[in-house]
Amino acid sequence: MVPFSGVSMLSDIAYKKLLWHSRRGMWELDILLLPFAEKKLLTLDATDQLMYEKLLEEEDQDLFACLVERAQHPDQRLQSIITKIREFAASGVARPH
Numbered sequence: 001m002v003p004f005s006g007v008s009m010l011s012d013i014a015y016k017k018l019l020w021h022s023r024r025g026m027w028e029l030d031i032l033l034l035p036f037a038e039k040k041l042l043t044l045d046a047t048d049q050l051m052y053e054k055l056l057e058e059e060d061q062d063l064f065a066c067l068v069e070r071a072q073h074p075d076q077r078l079q080s081i082i083t084k085i086r087e088f089a090a091s092g093v094a095r096p097h
Helices: 011-022 027-041 046-055 060-066 077-091
Strands: none
Touching: 011 027, 011 046, 027 046, 027 060, 027 077, 046 077, 060 077
């Protein structure tokens, strides 16, 4: 694992790709994921950025259940990024338009 240097490990193209994939088929997921991706993704260390990318591979219903704490994700490695998304959403961030 590369130590976090305060600079994003994502290229501009990779960042834009993750932003695009943060747009889901559910408005509720857009409300949770888009502000997080726009405001926090570049500040995450490389491990959390990879975990966010892996999390986006989930089906919308499963992802939503994990993010609103109705279900525990079976992959414990993803719990850290799920917690960060929940905490960011709870902080009162503005919703996407």
